[in-house]
Amino acid sequence: MAIKDTSETVDNKLEDKELDKTDLASVTNGAILGRDLTPEEDRRILRKANLHLLPIMAFAYLFQFLDKTALSYTAILGLREDLHLKGEEYGWASAIYYFGYLVATYPIAGVLLVRFPIAKVIAITMFIWGAILMFTALCRNAKDLLTTRFFLGMAETAIAPGLSMIVAMWYKRSEQPLRQGAWFLGNTSAGILGGLVSYGFGHLHLLWGFDDSCFHHGSNLSPRHVRDDRFLTKDGRAQAVARVETNMTGIKNDKWKREQVMEALCDPNAWLLAVAYLASIIPNNGLLTGLGFSVLKTLLINILPSVFQLVFVLISVIGSTYLPNTRLLFMALNVVVSIVGAVMVREVDPVHKWTRVMGCALGVAFTANFPMTMAMVSSNFAGFTKKTTVSAMVFIAYCAGNIIGPHLFFPSEAPGYKSGFLAVMICLAISAVLCIVLRFYLILENKKRDDAGDAIEVPLEGINLSDKTDREIPQFRYIY
Incomplete structure (x- = not known):
């Protein structure tokens, strides 16, 4: 197919004030607007993105999860006794991580990831959190531990939202669940690896911290933008932009837009997704230490849930990829299975x-x-500031759920924790209901747009570079 002359298109785009410098650079860098790639070109770009991006992303998330859970493993190995923790001090050491995460979520995930290159922000924060984790090995009392855990939470805020945004920039909406799941498998691998290493190695904070500080150099090799990648030619970069043109969700926009923040905060789609995730994440902080096993057996048994997690993630992301518009059904099914486990x-x-x-x-x-929610954010919210704001809302819910969860389990009820598990079951049931409500809401939104027909339309050529929101694009259809 002949390539269209883009000179006139670029001139028109220059007249459109809604196109910022980053998006214009994407066009002038050779983006071929309105061009359909051949199947061979499409597969080649997809293959290169998979090979160059996903391994780095998965390893980055693996180290982040190892850092976060090092406290759990060291608690099993005797951290409480070594630091002379009393009463609720260990519980607060776990919770304060999420307070740090909560404080930094919007400044980092909602602003810095917009204003600066995503890969650079991730690389810098990885180095910082690796250094903080190594300092954890120097802690001698509860005050030291609480301080390092708070700043560790702040430093790790960029990684998951940033990786989610990279997927949104590089992949078609239909491809995103599988790719969000691919880097999330770093979490699963960390659960398995962490248990095995903890079984035979005691100084986890030094080990994981050193690994992080080294690996940040590798993450820094990840491209800052589709137009800046190093593994594609100039024509390949243009094709990478062109292949996601039909997403209509935008690529990367460096301008923070207040109006998009307000739109996100007033969007029922965003709130239903965030609250559904909040209700599902509350059970997240349970440990197996209360089940009556020895220290070493507890370390090894912690591996089993990670193996099951691997299975559930693969079923969800693969199933929702090959069965269109089943994402929220898989999410509801997952929490139902969790209810069975809680029972x-x-x-x-x-x-x-x-x-x-x-x-x-x-x-x-x-x-x-988690990866399913990230796929919903990356696929269903257009406008880069709006997308990062909704992502921040989800991660605020993540922090709140992890802070609330441990307080549902009362030591006086050990080892049965009857009221704690009842509360977990109620929260999971609420999450399942909200997933179904959100599904029907998105179906109705699509129907309204279908009924409007061609009454209101905007030109589709170049829309993916215009940083318009999903509400500003009548042709946009939600995935559910």
């Missing part, structure tokens, strides 16, 4: 340890909703 743990007599362990393993099904 097993709650109702089975504590003497039947292994049955309860299997309940815990089934209970992690809700964690597969």
